[in-house]
Amino acid sequence: MSHTPHELSEEFPDAVQKIHGLNASDAHFAKLSDAYHELNRAVHRAETDVEPTSDDHMVEMRKQRLALKDEISAYLAKSA
Numbered sequence: 001m002s003h004t005p006h007e008l009s010e011e012f013p014d015a016v017q018k019i020h021g022l023n024a025s026d027a028h029f030a031k032l033s034d035a036y037h038e039l040n041r042a043v044h045r046a047e048t049d050v051e052p053t054s055d056d057h058m059v060e061m062r063k064q065r066l067a068l069k070d071e072i073s074a075y076l077a078k079s080a
Helices: 013-025 027-047 055-078
Strands: none
Touching: 013 027, 013 055, 027 055
16 A cells, blocks of 8 residues: 555644544544545545546645644644
8 A cells, every 4th residue: 555645643743643633532533534635635636636536626635634634733733
């Protein structure tokens, strides 16, 4: 299996333990994390042509991934 870039552990290397803890204890954070993970995998499959998609759809998925990442980042900062 190939490496999927942009995993949360790579995006927030200093917050890996906090991410694991919040995934276990906070349902809203877990939902955000799962949504990010699913979308990130979809983007990776599209980028590697495993599941090709239109350029417009690719751009939209990347925007959604960035919005989720921003929301996760804010959540991590708030729970510091």
